Amino acid sequence: MRENWEDKHIVFFDGDCGVCNFWVQWVLERDHHDRFMFASLQSEFGQKFLSERGLETQVFNTLYLWKPGQYYYIKSRAVLQIANILGGIYKLSAAGKILPAFLSDKAYDLVSRNRMKISNQKCFLPDQHQKKKFIEV
Template structure:
């Protein structure tokens, strides 16, 4: 397994969701400082992350951002934190923190419930360099 994941921000996503895969690609293209790695929630690594925290292991409707030994964020807060870490113009997303999580998570949940309808179901295949950023075990 790639051990460098311990120094990265890990994005856990639904590997069977076209919308989720779109956003993984979006992050990959903007991660110029190599700060992120990715794991599907269905993977062994994703399942271990969920079970160790007593989180749902069968229904995958939540994005998680985890910095090992530091924190993990869910839903809208994970999205805002990812944008903040990417930096540049995306740091402006910090303005989204003025909304309480209960409100921003309602919007997140609405998108999550409808994501399969929104998704272009094309399969995402990472290139060789991008593949190094995925944790599968």
């Protein structure tokens, strides 16, 4: 199902990764103001996003946050921006922005390289409300 995603923040994630699916669930549970939608990098929509920007279309180890028509963030900056948009206590993560991106991305890359070992996550099945937040095309 397709909602009006143009005014949302789109989170692109590896649909085959348990850590990524855990992260998506975590954001879904905290997105009380309905600011986010989600698309896997493997989806047609995800592949179009990547190819239009000249980004890697076959390796799915990077999280992207995109505000259509405005900007996109990658890796640790995407994570920090998502927390900032969620607001409340999660805004405190903005302190992480004092680190240069190359340092915070090193930590991100460490988790990314080991994510398949870390995860024992079962397949995530969104409920009816959550299904509306996924872009499939």
